[in-house]
Every structure is written in structure tokens, then in C-alpha cells.
Amino acid sequence: MAQTATDRRVGDLTEADFSNLLSGSGLPVRIGPFNANIRAPIERVHATLFSMYAEYPLIRGDDFFSFHTHISERRALPAWHRKLVRFAVDGRVPHEDLPAEQALPVLEWGINLVIALRSHCFLMLHSAVLERRGGALLLPAAPGFGKTTLCTALAHNNWRLLSDEFGLIRPRTREFVPVPRPMGLKNESIEVIRNHVPEAVIGPAVSGTRKGTVAHAKPPAASVVNQDVLAEARWIVFPRWEEGAGLSFEPLSKVDSFMMLAMNAFNYELLGEAAFRTVQDIVAQSRCYRLVYSDIDEALGCLQAMVDDDG
């Protein structure tokens, strides 16, 4: 993918120039390996987007883009008084319009959707990925298992965020490619992060979405500034948050880890044997565990001890 970043970042723009780009030709920005053009002529979301994307590098407006995304408001028919927001990518509308109040999450989900549907040059794991001491920690998990909450806490506790959602790895390579994005917190996890990570920058909470109440946490600046630094897998931890559960951190067999990782891959079957070999390599070089927790501080301490034990 073309990555002709300029030496400027979004935060170098004035807010007026930023708004003009969002409302006009689009904000040209690099997100991990993707050149994104983001159009969002909805002024009430501009301040939040300016904050969330401040560290992302700008790219030339005439460069090749991985995708062009666009959110826009329109009136519902026949209920003319209702406003809706439409997400489009490269001129196509992949899903129904949603209430206009959900403009921010619609944009973020939309970008994630584009990545998930198109990025088959990578094996894509449904996993958070963070780096510490040069090694990547994978947190593969189904929705609702607390992956993003744990990831957000880790990202603000000396772990470099590569992604809260996508473990991207080129087939038959060993290194994960960062794609740091605003992290989508849901429902109770919003307050959990506000309490445990008061320094986290969290956007406005939007209620009534299909996922409940959602708010996005800004990726730490260092994660975005270092989004070109790949990391080789070293630990795989399958997390599950369970209310009231005592901490449980158990080694997991390589065979079980293989199958669970493969099941958490968006495009394992599509990539075929290349995916099989890639998962084999990841599992072979990693220590594998299952983590059950209810207290996020205990989980953080446990993962820190895992790193310390490795020396």
C-alpha cells in the first residue's frame, strides 16, 4: 500500500482547516497500513474527530487511497423530522442509515468494516494486539468478552497499542502490523476505563446504538506515532471478563490455542493453507494462556507478571 505520508500530522492543522477538509475534499490520513480519505460534513463531530485523530500523519491529497469514507446526514422518509446518518465507502452504502446522533460510532464502525471486508492481503485476527519489550501480546476474543476494555487499560499502562480490533499479519510472516484506531468502549466499560484510566481521552457517549451506549477512547499518541513499528508475536492470551470471577490465568495447549486462534480469524478459510501456516508459526513462537478476570487491575498485574517472567 502506498504510504507517502507528509511530515505533518492532523494536529498541525488549524481546526478551521481540519473542518474544511472533512466537509470538502476529505481528510487524507494514514491509519496503519491504510491511506484513508475521510469526509464528514457534520460539524458537530469535528471537534471530537480533531482530538481523536490529532497524531495521525497526513498524506498528500492526490495520493492513492485505500478507501474513501463518507458520512452524511439526511432526512428520514416519511418521518421528515427524523435525521439519519449514512455511511458510504467508495460511493457504496454497505448498510442501512442510522440515527443521526450515532454519526461518530457509525464512522468508526464503518472504517472497521472496510478493513475487515477488504484487507485480505493480511490474515486478520479478531484480536487486540499490544507490544511490550518488543513482543506482541494477542488478545483474541469474541465480542462481549472484555477484550477492548482490557486493551484500553493496557494501552495506558506501558503497552503500545497496535490495534484493539484487528490483528493484521501478512501470511507467512511473523510480525503484526499496527493499525491503531479509536477504541470502542461499550456500556459499563466506559465508566470502568474512566475510573481506572483517568488520563484516557474518551469521546462523547452515544446511547441507543445496536451495541448499547458506546464511546471511543483515543489511542495513545505513542501508538500512532510508532504505527510503522511491527511486532512479533510472543504471547497469546484468550481473555474473558466474568462478573465476580476470581483471577484465573492458565497455560493453554498449543493445539487448543491454534484452533481458538483460527476460529478468531476473519479470513482463515479464505486464505487457506497460507493462513494455516501463519497460525502455526504464531502459536509455535508464543506462550499461550487463558485469562478469566473480573478486576481489571488484577488482570493488568497478571499480564505484567507474565512479561516479567519471560525476562
Next chain:
Amino acid sequence: MNPDTVSQATLWRRRSADECAWAEFEDGCVLYHRPSGKTHVMNDASVALVSELLSEPTSLADIVGVFRADAAAGREEELVDSMVTLLLRLEDFGLVERM
């Protein structure tokens, strides 16, 4: 298929070794079947059958004989049933075939 309808004289053999890719770990094996694109966890008996024992056509009786030493005494019938069940499953996966 009902295990009772599989004769002890039936010959079994693995399909072409080229159809399989193996991932071996210290605690087990995972197999990728190229024609179907499916991935399977292989227990010890499956590994033994597919990788070695059935490289040549082998009767059910001979297969049972190989595993008899590891079976509990007096459990011959259970051993036969379990081997037939396993062979039928491996056949469903496309890993072995009857001749």
C-alpha cells in the same frame, strides 16, 4: 454408516499424503486438508493412521491388532467399535478411503 456393517476384512488406506499439511506441536497435531480447506485436530490414533499405518492398504483386523496392545484387557469389542468409528470419521473428512 453403522459400524456393524464394516467388515474386518475391509481394506483401508490413507488418501494421498500430498493432500495434507501438518502442524506438529509438543502437545498434539493439527492437519490442514488441502482439497476441502478444512482444519482438523488429530488425536494420537488419527495421527498414527493417517501418517503411517495406512500408507499401505490395511485391513480393519490388522489395524485393531496394532492398537490392541494399548487397549484394556477384555475390551476387544469396544476397541473394534472405536476404530471403526474413527475410520468412518476420517473417511468423512476425506483423509482415508476404503478399497
